[in-house]
Amino acid sequence: MSGASIVVFDIGNVLIEWNPEAWFDRRIGPERRRAMFAEVDLHGMNDRVDLGEGFRDIIYATAEAHPAWRDEVRLWHDHWIELASPAIPRSVRLLRALRAKGVPVHALTNFGIDSFAVAQRHYDFLGEFDHAHVSGHMGVIKPDPAIFEMTERAAGASGATFLFADDRPDNVEAAAARGWRTHLFESPDGWAERLVAEGLLTEDEAL
Incomplete structure (x- = not known):
C-alpha cells in the first residue's frame, strides 16, 4: 500500500x-518553424505567461518585437487551444x-x-x-x-x-x-x- x-x-x-513545435511544423512547415524558434524565444515568452503576465499582452508584444514573424507568433495566442x-x-x-x-x-x-x-x-x-x-x-x-x-x-x-x-x-x-x-x-x-x-x-x- x-x-x-x-x-x-x-x-x-x-x-x-503539449508540443508547440509539432503544431507549427504542420502550420508553417518544419523549416520555417525551426527558423522562427531560433529567432524568437517562444518558450521564454510562454514562461512569462505561466508566471502570471497577461496571456494576450505578452504574446502580442513578442509578435510586435519580431515583425518578420508577427503573424506566426500571434498564432500562439489565437490558436492556443490547438497547441494544447x-x-x-x-x-x-x-x-x-x-x-x-x-x-x-x-x-x-x-x-x-x-x-x-x-x-x-x-x-x-x-x-x-x-x-x-x-x-x-x-x-x-x-x-x-x-x-x-x-x-x-x-x-x-x-x-x-x-x-x-x-x-x-x-x-x-x-x-x-x-x-x-x-x-x-x-x-x-x-x-x-x-x-x-x-x-x-x-x-x-x-x-
Whole structure:
C-alpha cells in the first residue's frame, strides 16, 4: 500500500498533449518553424505567461518585437487551444478513477491565468481536481523549489504524502528533493502501472 495520500498531476504532456513545435511544423512547415524558434524565444515568452503576465499582452508584444514573424507568433495566442491538444484519454480516466475512490487529486502545473481559464472551458476534467495549483496564480513556475513549498502549505501536507507525476525530469527531481514520491511520466500506461503498484487503484480501475 502506498504511503501517498494525495496524487498530483502535471497537466502538459500528462493530461493534455503539449508540443508547440509539432503544431507549427504542420502550420508553417518544419523549416520555417525551426527558423522562427531560433529567432524568437517562444518558450521564454510562454514562461512569462505561466508566471502570471497577461496571456494576450505578452504574446502580442513578442509578435510586435519580431515583425518578420508577427503573424506566426500571434498564432500562439489565437490558436492556443490547438497547441494544447488533444487530451490524453487514459490519463483522464486515471484522474477520474482516483477521485471515484476518494483519493485527493491535485494539479501542479505551469499555466497562465487566462490560458488555464481557456483550457478549463475546453476540457471539463480540468475542473475536477480537489485543488489546482496553477503557476500563473502563484507567481512561480516549476522547477523552482518555492512552488512545491507553496503547494505543501496549501494542501497542509508534505513529503511522501504526495505522489507526483510530471513529464520533465527537472520537475520530478525538484519534487523528490522535498521528499515527494515521484513518477516521471512517459506514457499513461506507465502511470497506470505505478498507481496500481502503489495500491491506489486496482488493475481494473486503472484501465
